[in-house]
Amino acid sequence: MQEPGFNTADVARFDAAREGRRLDTYVEDTEGSPLSARDGWIHGAVNIKLPKEGIRYASEADAPTFKVEGVYYRSLTAVIQNAYQQPCVKDWDIIPxxxxxxxxxxxxxxxxxxxxxxxxxxxxxxxxxxxxxxxxxxxxxxxxxxxxxxxxxxxxxxxxxxxxxxxETYNSDAMLADDAEMRLRPREAGDPDDLEYGIAPLSIFTDSAHLANFGTASLWPGYGYCGSQSKYTRGMPTAFAAHHLLYIPSLPTVIQDIYIEIYGVPATAEILTFLKRELMQEIWLLLLDDAFMFIYVHGLVLLCGDEIRRRLFVRFNIHAADYPEKILQACLKYFAKCPCPRCKINKDKIIEMGTRNDLYRRNHVRIDNDDLHYRINLTRRWMFEEGVSLKSVYMKRVLDPLSLTPTRNTFSIRLREHGFNFYSLYVPDLMHEIELGVWKSIFSHLLRILYAAGGDAIQELNRRFRQIPTFGRIRRFSDNIADQRKLAARDYENSLRTSMAPVEALLEPEDDKIVLDLIYDLNYWHCTGKLRVITNPQIGTLETRAIMVGQDVRIFGKVTCAKYVTIDLPKEAAARGRRKAALSQKTGKVAAGKQVEARRRRPFNMNTYKFHALRDYPANIRLHATTDIWSTQTGELEHRHVKRFYARTNKHKHEYQIAQHTRRAEKMRIIKVRAEGEAEELPQAGPAAGEGGTARGQAAASGDNTDGMAFASPWDRYHIAKSQRDSHDMTAWVCEHEGDPAFKDFIPRLRAHLLSRLDPHVDDPNHTVPALYIAGNRIYHHRVFRVNYTTYDVRRAQDSVNPRTHPHIMLLSPPSDESDSESCAGGSTAADEHPYLYARVIDVLHVNVYPLGSPSSPPQRVDVLWVRWLALDPSAPGGPATKRYPRVEFVRDGASGDPAFGFVDPADVLRGAHLMPVFAQKRTKDLLGPSPAARVGQEYSDLRADDEDTDFRYYYVNIFADRDIFLRYHGGGIGHVSLGRHHRGYTADDSAAHDDTAVLQEEPADEAEHTGTVDVADGAGPAEVSNEADLLAMLPDLGAGIGALRFPTEDEAPGSEDGDDERDENDPDPDNDLSDEDDDPYSDEDDALDGDLAEDGLADGFAGDEFDGEGFAPL
Structure with missing residues (x-):
């Protein structure tokens, strides 16, 4: 409406509702148009069969059915057609x-x-x-x-x-294999020779979302992403790359009324869980209809958006979801005997992650084979035709060895005959399983240990975390991180990156070393696993680090955790009390006068699927490329759109209204792209884009930066504002700070620095140094300096350096001479081997200097950074060998050797650096006298009186601050300069990969020496059966006849190995909530402590805490 050509008369009679209806009915029949009449939302329904124990039917088909309405979905055929007819297809890679x-x-x-x-x-x-x-x-x-x-x-x-x-997906092994398999098949009859064949990989993301801050409104969407599109585009919500496939309804509450009407009794919890699994698979059957199966086999001929006609074969790439939903989709029991959806490992063997035996067990992968179908078909026949209870021991003997359920998977029904193994869809999820899983569990137990240790350890931990400076995506931590209140996945990720400094020296030296080793190895694994571009050697490093993390966790559990009696954290105890109160209110059973239950003992437990998945990432990276492609963060980001659409609904039956808004927005974007394309062909009137009449637009156009914002080109080496408003007479300014050690020899050092940059021969003793003239003898100050750099994945990025908030920088260390290089091979110091120099920026300056030898010429601007130098501490070398961060200290003022202050050419700055105080070493006054100029910024803003004019004795260089910095130390960054021998100290430990021999030194001798096969009891999985007779042979009790199965037998004891519910049902895992209450992809998962997963479509059987399933396994 602010465009010069806008006319208010054009919208005088605008009616949004009428125009919305017109948009709903607008379609195009033109070939190649993405606005096809076939692409739209379908309101469908599914029927699910209702079993009852003790009730027999002639067949499953004769059992009563329950119709579930409110299933909104789109035709997968139409979705693929719409996606590949978009104009952006010209930027896609169809051929892997x-x-x-x-x-x-x-x-x-x-x-x-x-x-x-x-x-x-x-x-x-x-x-x-x-x-x-x-x-x-x-x-x-x-x-x-x-x-x-x-x-x-x-x-x-x-x-x-x-x-x-x-x-990317289009250079992954999975897409290459699909493409090769497709090209081995004969071409479709009648296709011309020039018709291109291609693969259309489809990635599925499903996750439930809370839509309202107050209330229970939720939506369970399923999104589809095209793997031929770059992940850098797919990962941006503003690119609208997600295709909404379906909105999954929950099992209606009226199901109990219908069940009572049919059978006279309410459905049991086991029946409800079964019905919810059946509902999920029936909904997917709507999408995998006959039309889709035809194009899956024969391909879909399309005139794509790049004006090339192709026959595209749709292939499912991944299905990303968190663990409870993954288990629901895979038709498995939640954290039962075999908790992994990809392999058959037994739960009690998970703690051995990283050993040879573990590798053997996880190689027994799940396969959609005859054995699976025999087990499911037999138990379904028992359930419907013989009335066998789902809790029957006979059902458990057939299903529990593989943690199966009597539910057939849709992808198995439709795609098994075409060689598709649906278990391969369920990839790990780094956000839920590592940041909100493994690390959260370790961090929480570390807090329990600090509580058990007593003293002020928890208060000291909170105080230290509050002093961690921000950097990049590392935000300021809360005042009480030990409370873990409102912590999202990003907060746990940041706490992992920075926890070494706050945790150090809070425990006894032996335990402190174990904890710090674990933190280092997990950080190394985490950074490597999250690389957006990864090479084969780095995948090997990821495997090695997974082995080392497994070893560290077992040592932590056996040595450190064994010393402390750990109980619930205060938050955990309070959450349990709230849950029990809610349960009492719900059931009406209130224990009068009952004392408040004391906090329970909470042992360390890593017998979890999330810990087991650590070693699955390398194989999945080889198959599906980098983890950011199949992280649920992509799907979580798309929740922003449905939440905004929900705000436009009347909050009644919002699923259909959200579907309407989604389709309207998609049509509007297509129309907008067309209009912008036509506008580009017309002469532009008025100011160009980005050069409007606003002050900000004019500043952007002129390049003048008065408020510190960066409007410079990303191709510039750095950016400092052009403003000259803040200036001083240099001589008078130095005299004002007389006595400040930072200003000692300020002018001579600055002039020497300027001469070294302007005259390359200044160090030549035979060269006459010309006079240097500074215009007006004035020096100009700036608040911000920004440095542009090339990332490891060959993209441009920028660091902002501010003397008050982010003052630290890193520079390449100068090359040593040949003699030094030779001496380094024998016994070099850590400083000689370290690749970088570090400094704290005190001020961002520029001066106007007349050209040397031409004082009458116009002066030229020279930018300068005034810095305080830091030196590497040789007594505490960092790197994989020591499993510690590099440690630096300020250069002591007045000491012989390098000066404490100096000047730096901004073009020499490589990146900003993240330095964390070494809190264990306290503060000191020995490095520098009172200096207001040198001590500026947040680090010195809230000091106690005793700490005035002090500095931290040491700082840790955070080599895991982000993935780009990580590869600058460990090498392998494609966009980085190779630093040769400087990287040797950080990669030597990985070049000789740790084999299992070293790791197995801590394992029992019988396992370390085991070289034969592993039987079923050792966790490798049960033997497969060839027919149903083999299954019946497993049940000798059936000699009395199949009729004995009609009635439920006595349940197995709670907590038994074969049970499905051995966890504490009143202790739900906050990580297993299928919802998020925030627009951020790293939403607060802890709110699920007070929630009920049944609202999100899962039975109570899915709401357990896998970390409380059982105690720490004995080794």
């Missing part, structure tokens, strides 16, 4: 390929496809490989396409030299 990287300086190949360190590409990884746009194209030397016309690799040249890189 392999990606290779030739590191800079590789003598075996000097071609241009190796990436220069400071030559950023406008497209991610564009400098690595040229990509083919059709099956007839051939890829460049650094890229190998799997889409040769023959589909065979026998005639191909050998793989190009270099390191295999995985970054």
């Amino acid at each position: 390929f392999k990606l290779y990287w030739i590191p800079p300086g590789d003598s075996s190949d000097s071609r241009s496809d190796s990436v220069a360190s400071r030559s950023p590409s406008p497209f991610p990884l564009a400098a690595l490989a040229s990509q083919s746009s059709s099956s007839a194209s051939t890829s460049a030397a650094s890229s190998a396409s799997s889409s040769s016309s023959s589909g065979s690799s026998s005639g191909r040249a050998s793989s190009p030299p270099g390191i295999r890189v995985r970054s």
Whole structure:
């Protein structure tokens, strides 16, 4: 409405409701149009069968049915057609390929496809490989396409030299395999020779979301993402790359009324759980209809958005969900005997993660085979035809060895005959399973240990976390982190990155070392696992670190945890009290006069699926590429849109209204793209985009920056504002601070620094140094300095350096001479090996200097950073060998050697640095006298009187602050300069990968020496059966006849190994809530302590706490 050409008369009679209805009915029949009449929301219904124990039917088909209304979904065929007819398809990669990287300086190949360190590409990884746009194209030397016309690799040249890189779905092994399988098949009859064949990979994300801050309104959407589109686009909610496939309804509460009407008694909890699993699979059957199955087998001929006609074969890539929903979709029992949806490992063997035996067990993967179908079909026949109870021991003997349920998976029903194994869909989820799983469990138990240790350890921990400076995505921590209130996944991730400094020295030295080793290895694993571009050597490192984390966890459990009697945290005890009060109110059973229950003992437990999944990530990265592609964070981000649409509904039957708004918004975006495309062809009137009449727009256009905001090009090395308003006469300014040690020799040092930059021969003793003239003798101050850099995944990014909030920087250390290099091989110091220098920026300055030898010429601006230097502490080297962060200290003022203060060319700054105080070493006055100029910023703002004019004795360099910084120390960053020997101290520990021999030193001798096969009791899984007769042979009790099964037998004892409900049902796991109450993808998962998962469509059988399933397994 603020455009110059807008006319208010055009909207004088605008009616939003009328225009919305017009938009709903607007369709196009033009070939290639994404506004097809076939693409729209369908209001469907499903029927589920109602079993009853003791009631027999002639067949399952004769059992009564219950109709569930309110299923809103879209045709998968129409969704694929709509997606691939969008104009943005021109930027997609339909043909998969392999990606290779030739590191800079590789003598075996000097071609241009190796990436220069400071030559950023406008497209991610564009400098690595040229990509083919059709099956007839051939890829460049650094890229190998799997889409040769023959589909065979026998005639191909050998793989190009270099390191295999995985970054996108379209260079993953899964898509390459699907493409190769497709090309081995004969072409469809009647297809012309020039019709291109391609794969359309579809990734599914399902997760329930709370829609209201107050109330119970929720939505359980299923999103689809096209793997041919770059993940950098898919990951942005503003790109609207998600295709809403369906909205899953919960089992209606009226089900009990219908059940009572039919059978005269209410359904048991087991029956309700069974019905919820059946409902989920019946809904997916609506999507995998006959029309979809036809295009799955024969492909879909489309005129795509890039004006190329193709036959596309849809293939399911992944199904991302958190653990409870993953188990629900996979038709398994929640955290039962075999809790993993990918392998058959027994729960009591999970703690051995990282050992040889563990590798053997997890290689027994789940397969959709005849054995699975025999078990499910037999138990379903018992349930419907013989009236067998779901709790029967006979049902458990058939299903529990694999933690199965008597529910058939939709993907198995539809796709098994085409060679698809539906278990391969269920990939790990780093956000829920690591940040909100493994690390949260370890951190919570560490808090329990600190409570048990007594003293002021908890208060000291809180105080230390409050002093951790922010950096990048690391935010300020809450005042009481030990309370864990309102902590989201991002907060746990940040606490993992920074916890070494706050936790250090809070326990006894032996325990302190164990905890710090665990934190370091888990940080190393976490950073490697979250790389957006990963190479084969880095995947090997990830495997090695998983083994080391497993070893650290077992040592932590056996040594440190065994010393302390740990009980519930105050928050856990309060949450349990609230749950029991709610349960008493719900059931009407209130125990009068009962004393408040004391806090329960809480032993350390890592027999969890989430811990087991640590070693599954390397295999899944090889198959599906990097973890950010299949993290549930992508789906969580899309929840923002449905929550905004919910605000536009009347809050009554909101599912249909949200579906309407979703489709309208999609149509509007398509129309907008067309209008903008037409507008580009017309002459523009008025100011150009970004150069409006506002002061901000004019500042952006002129490049003037008065408020510290960066309007510079990302291709610039750095950016400092052009303003000259804040200035001083240099001589008078230095005199004002006479006595401040920071200003000692300020002017001579500044002039020497300027001369060294302006005259390259200033150090030559035979060279006459010209006079240096500073215009007006004035020095200019700025608040912010921003440095642009190329990330490890070949993208441009920016760090903001502010002397008051983010003052620390890192620079490349100067190269040593040849003699020094030779001495380093024998016994070099840590400082010689360290790749970087560190400094704290005191002020951002610039001066106007006349050209040397030409004082009459116009002055030129020279930017300068005034810094206080930090030196590496050689007594505490960091890196994988010591499992500690590098430690630095301020250069002592007045000491011989390097000065404490100096000046830096901003172009030499590599990045900002995240330095954390070493709290265990306290503060000191010995490094520098009173200096107001040197001690500015938040670190010195709230000091006690005793701490004035003091500094922290040491700082830790956070080498895990983000993934780019992580690879700058450990090497392997594609967008980085190789630092040669400087990286040796950080990678030597990984070059000789830790095999299981070293790890198994802590394992029992019989397992360490075991070389034979592992039987069922050892956790590898039960033997497969070839027919139903084999299953019946497992049940000798049936000699009395099948009729004995009609009535439930005595249940197994609670907590038994084969049971499905051995956890405390009153202790739900906050991580298992399928909802989030925030627009942020890292929403507060802890609110689920007071919630009920039944509201999100899960039975009580799914709401347990897997960390409380059983105590820490004896080793």
